[in-house]
Amino acid sequence: MIIISAMTRDRVIGRRGGLPWSIPDEYEQFLAHVRGQAVIFGRKSYEIFGGDLPDAELFVLSRSVKLAGARVFHDVEQAVAAARETGKTVFSAGGASIYRLTLSMADTMYLSILKEDYEGDTRFPEFDESDWTISRRDDHPAFEFRVYERHRG
Numbered sequence: 300m301i302i303i304s305a306m307t308r309d310r311v312i313g314r315r316g317g318l319p320w321s322i323p324d325e326y327e328q329f330l331a332h333v334r335g336q337a338v339i340f341g342r343k344s345y346e347i348f349g350g351d352l353p354d355a356e357l358f359v360l361s362r363s364v365k366l367a368g369a370r371v372f373h374d375v376e377q378a379v380a381a382a383r384e385t386g387k388t389v390f391s392a393g394g395a396s397i398y399r400l401t402l403s404m405a406d407t408m409y410l411s412i413l414k415e416d417y418e419g420d421t422r423f424p425e426f427d428e429s430d431w432t433i434s435r436r437d438d439h440p441a442f443e444f445r446v447y448e449r450h451r452g
């Protein structure tokens with residue numbers, strides 16, 4: 300499973316239910332990565348971003364809601380198992396609650412680290428950088444895209 304996220308240097312990912320920034324080339328890169336793949340969202344993030352992913356197969360975690368156009372799961376293990384059954388690349392696309400639930404299951408992270416700081420109320424979970432190797436860095440005007448690979452041992 301691949302975790303995909305954009306964050307400030309102090310791990311801000313959201314504000315008031317949305318993104319604190321508008322960085323079109325970062326968002327387009329996100330859409331290109333997940334296009335045609337299996338994507339796991341929390342219900343709140345699905346409501347914001349799900350409509351932008353018509354070609355992806357969406358797996359949504361919710362304790363309650365039924366949603367059109369997505370398969371809803373009450374349990375993260377079941378959502379991940381169903382996503383893996385597709386044979387597609389499985390992405391964990393947030394928000395914070397879903398990153399917390401899936402961080403230990405992921406061996407790869409696609410993280411866009413923004414160059415500017417933004418205020419927010421939602422953060423990516425803390426993780427130990429020493430557990431990971433950065434295998435790729437691409438510089439963009441507003442962010443650095445990094446691929447993190449978990450050390451195996």
Ligand SMILES: NC(=O)c1ccc[n+]([C@@H]2O[C@H](COP(=O)([O-])OP(=O)(O)OC[C@H]3O[C@@H](n4cnc5c(N)ncnc54)[C@H](OP(=O)(O)O)[C@@H]3O)[C@@H](O)[C@H]2O)c1
Nearest residue numbers: 304305312313316317341342343344361362393394395396
């Ligand atoms: N920068 C980025 O890359 C990025 C990516 C994604 C999201 N975001 C931001 O993150 C924020 C949203 O994150 P969030 O953590 O508040 O919400 P979220 O993870 O998107 O969704 C939370 C919802 O997921 C469901 N859920 C969570 N844990 C569950 C569990 N164990 N079992 C079943 N259902 C569960 C619940 O849905 P119900 O209430 O329906 O039960 C919960 O209310 C927004 O500001 C968004 O813009 C940023």
